[in-house]
Amino acid sequence: MSELAGILDGTATAKAIRLEIAAEVKQLVATGAQPPHLAAVLIGDDPASHTYVGMKQKACTWVGMQSSIHRLPASCTQEEAINLVKGLNNDPSITGILVQHPLPSHLHEPAVLDCVSIPKDVDGISRGSLGGLINGEPAFASCTPAGIIELLDRYKITIQGRRAVVVGRSIILGKPVAMMLLNRNATVSICHSRTANLAEEILRADIVVAAVGRAELITGEMVKPGAVVIDAGYNRVEGRAKDVGDVEYESARARASWITPVPGGVGPMTIAMLLKNTLRAAQGKFS
Ligand code: NAP
16 A cells, blocks of 8 residues: 655744744844834725735734735826835835735736835746846745745755656746746656646656646646655635645645645745845845
8 A cells, every 4th residue: 555645834934934924023122123024005996906905904913023915006107116115215214115916907017016126026026036036136036936936945856857747827826836847857847738748747747847737637646756846836626625735736646755735835925035034124134
């Protein structure tokens, strides 16, 4: 009988990281410095965006950081959005800026994100920060991809020299995580909706990162025995009590050596990385 994969517990790992951050914030404040301050820009009425910003604020409070929300109506102009971000860049009391996306469709999202100054771009998704990831210049790593790498590191999973397959090529997830794996000397392939034989590609991987948004697209039989499976997907399926990932968990767990659950794998790591980046910004350090 084959052994089941070990679980990469994002909830426990994120909690450990938060405790470390809280201790560092306390030390920083003991030197007479202001606590780090995360400013969230919230444009429009998207309920999910409101929930996410609320979760991020709560996390800031938990680790002893300050946070604030800077709101604009959904009808705001590009100029108003840009001016708000520029004002936060110029405010020395603000350590890090998060522009909650998606923005209303009439705004040019990349142009607004690009206004966040790189030393304050703790979400790491402006084109300047993503450029830094590619050319090795200082910039904060985007949070979900960084959370994936941190989870691998905390479980002492070797990245260097291994064959990694990332399924999904979005600018916020698939592409940056592929670049981070490459920067850590994995041999990386990126798959997408036009990949000719997805199963064949995945079967070659020592590390699989699923970043697709299609419920249980990746089944156990596509997983190489002993592979590490990271599932960033989060999918609501009608008739199912729980959200599911992009990976069919039970069948993949029977083949893999390590696997992330959904929920409780990649998800909790994202906010932990946002806090870490905000702390590093306050310390004047890029990660
Ligand atoms: P996205 O922008 O929709 O990108 C999805 C990617 O998957 C695209 O590159 C697409 O290929 C590819 N794809 C779609 N169908 C495919 C198929 N049948 N076979 C192979 N590739 C396929 O999604 P995203 O924003 O990256 O998010 C992906 C998932 O991660 C979602 O479930 C999302 O909820 C989750 N997520 C979680 C977190 C977190 O945990 N904190 C953060 C972000 C996202 P093409 O490029 O060819 O269209």
